[in-house]
Amino acid sequence: MRIAVLSGKGGTGKTFVSVNLSCTAEKAVYVDCDVEEPNGHLFLKPARIAGTPVTVMVPAVDMNKCTGCRKCVDFCKYNALALVTGKLLIFHEVCHSCGGCVLFCPTKAIAEKERRIGTIEEGRSGGVTVLTGCLDTGEVSGVPIIKGLMKKLPREGNIVIDCPPGSACIVMESIKDADYCVLVAEPTLFGVHNLGMVYELVKLFNKPFGVVLNKCLDEENPAEKFCFENNIMILCRIPFDNELGTLNSNAEIAVNKDKKYRDMFSSLLKTVLREVQHETTTNP
Amino acid sequence: MKQLLILSGKGGTGKTTIASAFIKLADAKAYADCDVDAPNLHLITGWSVEPEKTDYYGLQKAEINQELCTQCDQCRQNCRFDAISIDEKYKVDPFACEGCGVCEYVCPVEAITMKPAVAGELMLYSDEEKVFSTAQLKMGSGTSGMLVTEVKKQMKSATVDAELAIIDGSPGIGCPVIASLSGVDMVLIVAEPSISGISDMERIINTAAKFGTKTAVCINKYDTNIENTEKIEEFCKKQGLPFIARIPFDSNAVKAINNGQTIVDIDCTSGVAAKEVYQNTMNLLFEKGGG
Numbered sequence: 001m002r003i004a005v006l007s008g009k010g011g012t013g014k015t016f017v018s019v020n021l022s023c024t025a026e027k028a029v030y031v032d033c034d035v036e037e038p039n040g041h042l043f044l045k046p047a048r049i050a051g052t053p054v055t056v057m058v059p060a061v062d063m064n065k066c067t068g069c070r071k072c073v074d075f076c077k078y079n080a081l082a083l084v085t086g087k088l089l090i091f092h093e094v095c096h097s098c099g100g101c102v103l104f105c106p107t108k109a110i111a112e113k114e115r116r117i118g119t120i121e122e123g124r125s126g127g128v129t130v131l132t133g134c135l136d137t138g139e140v141s142g143v144p145i146i147k148g149l150m151k152k153l154p155r156e157g158n159i160v161i162d163c164p165p166g167s168a169c170i171v172m173e174s175i176k177d178a179d180y181c182v183l184v185a186e187p188t189l190f191g192v193h194n195l196g197m198v199y200e201l202v203k204l205f206n207k208p209f210g211v212v213l214n215k216c217l218d219e220e221n222p223a224e225k226f227c228f229e230n231n232i233m234i235l236c237r238i239p240f241d242n243e244l245g246t247l248n249s250n251a252e253i254a255v256n257k258d259k260k261y262r263d264m265f266s267s268l269l270k271t272v273l274r275e276v277q278h279e280t281t282t283n284p
Numbered sequence: 285m286k287q288l289l290i291l292s293g294k295g296g297t298g299k300t301t302i303a304s305a306f307i308k309l310a311d312a313k314a315y316a317d318c319d320v321d322a323p324n325l326h327l328i329t330g331w332s333v334e335p336e337k338t339d340y341y342g343l344q345k346a347e348i349n350q351e352l353c354t355q356c357d358q359c360r361q362n363c364r365f366d367a368i369s370i371d372e373k374y375k376v377d378p379f380a381c382e383g384c385g386v387c388e389y390v391c392p393v394e395a396i397t398m399k400p401a402v403a404g405e406l407m408l409y410s411d412e413e414k415v416f417s418t419a420q421l422k423m424g425s426g427t428s429g430m431l432v433t434e435v436k437k438q439m440k441s442a443t444v445d446a447e448l449a450i451i452d453g454s455p456g457i458g459c460p461v462i463a464s465l466s467g468v469d470m471v472l473i474v475a476e477p478s479i480s481g482i483s484d485m486e487r488i489i490n491t492a493a494k495f496g497t498k499t500a501v502c503i504n505k506y507d508t509n510i511e512n513t514e515k516i517e518e519f520c521k522k523q524g525l526p527f528i529a530r531i532p533f534d535s536n537a538v539k540a541i542n543n544g545q546t547i548v549d550i551d552c553t554s555g556v557a558a559k560e561v562y563q564n565t566m567n568l569l570f571e572k573g574g575g
Contacts, residue, residue, distance in 0.1 A: 008322050010295005010455040015480065036456035037293055037487060039480035077343060077384055098364050098384030137490040140429065140459040165295045165455050166321030169426040172379060189542050190300060190324040197322060201423050217535075222542065249509040251479035 001276050002159045004178035004207075008194030010165035012186040013214040013238070016248055018162035019043045020255045021182075021272075022128050024265040025158040030125075031149055033174040034164040035118060035133035035142035042251040046123025046130035054133075054145045055114035056097045061088045065109035072101035072110060093140055118145045120152065146173045153177075167201045175202070180276045181209035182235065185223035192222045199230065208279045210235040212268065233275070236268045285314065285440075286569050287449045289468040291492070293484030295455035297476040298504040300324045301537060303452035304546040305558040306565070313446035316439040317418040318464040319454035320404065320431045326418050328544050335407035340419065340434060342403030342427035343383030346376045352395035359387035359396060379424045404431050408438055415442045429459035436464070448569075457491040465491075470498045470569050472528065477503055477512035485516065489525070499525055500568055502561050506530035528564045531557040 005018045015032075019040050022030035032040040059072075059081070066088050073081045073088075080095040081088060092115055102110045118135040131152060133145040142164070150173075153159055163174040175181055181202045185195040195211070202209045210233040213223055217240050227234050238244075244261070247254050254261035290303045300317075303325060307315050317325035326335075346367070348359070353374055360368040367380035368387060376387075378401070388396045403425040409416040417439035421428050432454075439449065451468065454460045465471070471492050475485045485501070492499045501520050506513040513530065520527040534554035537547050547555040 009324075010297075010322075011476075012296060034456075036458045036461075037295075037480075037484040039294075039483060042479050042483055075385065075389070096382050096384060098382065098386050099362070100384055100386045100389065103362065103386065104389060135458060137457055137487055138462075138494045140462060142458055143426075166428075167423050168321045168421055168428050169379075169424060170458075172424040186296075187542075188538055189327055189544065193324055193327060194322045197423070204423060217538075245508055249476075249478035249481075249512060 001180070001273070002153070002161060002178045003180050003182055003272060004161040004163055004175040005182045005184060006163040006171060006175060006198050007165060007184040008167055008198040009186070009191050012184045012191055014165075014184050015039045015043070015162055017182065017184050017212055017214070018160050019253060020261070020265045021269060022160045023126070023253055023255050024262065024269050025160070027127050028158040028160055029129045029131065029154065031153065031159060031161045032132045033146050033149060033161055033170070035135045035145045036164060038132050038134050040162050041121070041130060041132045043253055044125035044128060044130045046125045049121050049123035051119050051121045053116045054118045054120055054148050055116050056144050057099070057112040058092045058095045058097065058115045059090055059101050059110045060113045061090065062109050062111065063087065065107045067107055069106060071104055071106060075100050075104055118142065120145065120148055122152070142170055143173055146170060150177060167197045171201065172205070175205060175207060178207060180272055180279070181207045182272065183209055183211045184214050185211055186215045187213070187217060187221040187223050189222060192226050195223055195226060199232070208275060210272070210275060213237045215240040235271050236264065238264065285443065285446050285449055287451060287468040288565065288569055289451045289453050289464055289471045290474060291453040291461065291471055291488055292455060292474045293457060293488030294476060294481050297474045297481060298531070299474050300452055301541060301547060302472070302474050302502070302504070302558065302561065303450055304328045305548045305555070306450050306562050308546045308548050309559060309562045310448055310450065312448060312450050313414045314439055314443040314449040315416050315451065316435050316449070317452045318432045318435055318460065319452060320419045320421045320428050320435065320460060321454055323418050323420055325452045326407070326416070328541060328546055329416060330544065331409045331416065333409060333411065335409045338406045339402045340404040340406050340431055341400050342425060342430060343401070344385070344398035345378050345381045345383060345401040346387050346396050347399045348374050348376060349395045349397070352393050354393055354395070356392060358390045358392065362386050362390050382426065403427055406434055406438055408442055410442055415439060417442065429463035432460045432463035436467070457487050461488070461491065462495070465495045465497055468497060470500065472565055473499060473501045475501055475503050475516050477506055477509040477516060479512065482512060482516060482519070486519070489523070500528050500565065501525055502528040502531065504531045505533040507532050526568055528568070529557060529561045531561060
């Protein structure tokens with residue numbers, strides 16, 4: 001089963017929930033899709049790490065064959081090619097690797113070469129397999145790394161996908177193959193606004209989902225109100241507590257430190273599993 | 285006009301909280317929200333007028349004319365984004381399509397055309413005194429960097445005379461962040477004293493350094509982990525980065541935000557610290573020889 005954890009807003013506790021869920025489930029795979037700022041590995045501290053570079057294909061021109069016809073320059077929708085004083089310049093950072101320029105060059109002057117944009121690291125942390133995608137600084141798009149991570153996932157078993165913030169293309173890529181989405185919300189005006197956005201996203205993709213209310217205080221919780229108004233299932237309420245805050249800021253795993261947190265996440269996992277089972281029997 | 289960009293790497297460290305406090309303290313004539321993926325600044329800047337809205341067109345999307353399609357499969361074979369699939373008919377997944385136009389080009393019977401597609405909405409709030417530019421990216425869309433560039437362009441072209449522009453950025457280090465960095469005079473990083481926060485801060489500092497932007501750091505909720513706060517200050521010292529100030533954790537900050545107020549609108553400890561952060565940032569931004 002694949003559980004995607006997302007939130008819209010940053011800092012609501014996606015990594016906290018994902019890491020602790022992974023450590024609660026048996027033989028889980030934790031996947032960090034927040035490739036711009038991956039943090040799960042800081043908590044899980046995986047050992048025996050094997051890293052592989054992630055590359056994309058970019059054009060490389062053979063100037064002996066290039067006639068300066070501009071066909072590639074005119075074709076490229078991303079302005080990744082320019083002809084300056086008869087010389088073809090290629091701007092790798094903006095290239096989307098569509099392959100158009102290679103396909104249409106009348107003199108076959110353009111070939112493709114690999115260019116590194118980041119890495120995927122695989123390691124073990126206790127019973128948990130840890131997959132981390134990491135975008136190199138200065139690079140623009142993490143989508144190819146997320147696609148690479150998805151290809152590495154086993155077909156069976158409990159998989160927890162820690163998603164990037166927002167609701168743009170990289171989040172969509174991360175939840176595409178998920179069986180269930182856990183939305184983590186904090187009780188602030190900002191938190192609710194961004195919860196509304198990911199709520200629309202999971203509905204658009206027809207994913208079953210529920211909400212974890214994080215950092216709950218005694219006061220009125222605007223995120224809870226949003227759930228009531230929209231008839232959204234609340235999976236669990238995690239209290240705002242200093243102990244949890246300190247554990248988290250020191251990148252420690254709460255369920256391994258205290259039984260009360262383990263019980264909390266066991267019950268969250270059970271609820272999620274039950275929901276997914278319910279989904280598969282009603283919507284096979 | 286000096287442009288100050290607020291970034292953090294990690295989400296939820298307090299970018300928008302600080303940005304809104306600065307806007308209030310500076311009585312800013314120009315400001316923008318470049319977190320087009322999850323914008324929040326409009327929630328607490330107190331505009332009662334309706335914004336002027338403009339559709340934002342991202343990359344085009346392919347469309348297949350079924351009457352002309354001969355099902356030759358050329359489009360599907362050549363699409364690098366797996367955006368074309370077949371069940372009975374050939375169809376384009378608009379979320380996967382990146383508008384490259386390869387399918388249109390390879391189609392032997394001209395059954396495919398590239399069509400403009402709305403990928404978000406630009407919003408401009410303005411009155412006689414000030415301008416606020418923001419946008420919302422459509423769900424699941426790409427090209428957020430292009431929209432960020434449009435938000436900044438919109439702010440600049442609507443601004444008549446402003447000494448200072450305050451720009452709230454997005455989390456991460458990828459395309460929207462890189463687009464927001466271009467042309468700004470200084471970046472203020474709002475760091476959080478957690479192991480995750482430190483790792484993310486280092487990555488955003490490296491990214492800003494690649495573009496040669498002047499960068500300073502402040503710490504929010506510093507007292508939630510003093511040891512990590514000291515690590516951040518030590519890091520700044522080693523890197524030669526100006527350290528602006530510390531802001532304490534303050535439960536009144538959440539209360540202010542939930543009431544649609546900034547932290548300098550009410551009497552609270554984080555608000556007092558924000559004033560110091562603001563003053564030190566302005567001194568650095570407007571210092572002689574500082575660009």
